[in-house]
Amino acid sequence: MRSIVIGAVFTGILGIGLALAQSDPIKERQELMKSNGRSVGTVTAMLKGEKPFDAKAAADAMGEINGNIGTFVTLFPEGTETGGNTRAKPEIWKNKKDFEDWGAQLKEDTAKAQAAAAGGMDSVRAALAEVGKTCTGCHDDYRAPEKK
Numbered sequence: 001m002r003s004i005v006i007g008a009v010f011t012g013i014l015g016i017g018l019a020l021a022q023s024d025p026i027k028e029r030q031e032l033m034k035s036n037g038r039s040v041g042t043v044t045a046m047l048k049g050e051k052p053f054d055a056k057a058a059a060d061a062m063g064e065i066n067g068n069i070g071t072f073v074t075l076f077p078e079g080t081e082t083g084g085n086t087r088a089k090p091e092i093w094k095n096k097k098d099f100e101d102w103g104a105q106l107k108e109d110t111a112k113a114q115a116a117a118a119g120g121m122d123s124v125r126a127a128l129a130e131v132g133k134t135c136t137g138c139h140d141d142y143r144a145p146e147k148k
Contacts, residue, residue, distance in 0.1 A: 026084035029075035032068045039064045040131070043113075047125055058124050059117035062131070066110040073103035087144045095141075102138035109134050 039061035045051040046058060076092050076099070092099045113127035 024084065025075040025077055025080045026086050026088075029072055029088075030084070030086075032072045032075070036065045036068055040128075040135075043124060043128055047121065047128065053121045053124075055117045055120070059114045062110045062114035062117065062127075065131075066107055066114060069103050069107045069110070073100050085147075087146065089142050089144050092142050099138070099142055102134065102142070106131070106134045106138070 042051075042061040043058050046053045076088065076096075078093065080086070081088065081090055081093060109127070109131045113124065113131050116123040116127035
């Protein structure tokens with residue numbers, strides 16, 4: 001019995017180790033940014049009149065970004081500066097606090113945009129403009145241009 005328990009514990013620890021070894025922060029952060037892009041696209045389509053305005057869908061889209069950003073800023077551990085077609089600039093690792101501050105600002109902006117959805121399209125438009133400013137500022141500082 002004792003050897004079964006020890007074997008089970010060892011297997012669990014090994015499984016956790018393998019899962020951690022297989023995690024790919026570059027891929028994870030790229031997937032989160034794609035998700036954020038889809039969320040912004042949902043709201044932008046409403047503001048352009050391409051889709052009818054839906055306050056719940058707009059709030060959900062901003063809530064999605066709000067929920068992602070806390071994880072996103074943690075996906076830049078040492079050693080992930082290169083590889084995986086990353087566009088992350090080295091400045092992220094040199095200015096980690098500033099980078100995290102951009103994340104905190106985006107969290108604040110998306111929370112406001114999420115709440116603004118109840119006020120209708122004009123409220124969302126103004127709130128989304130602030131989200132856009134924060135995204136653009138961070139991208140300007142910390143994301144390299146796309147390679148062609």
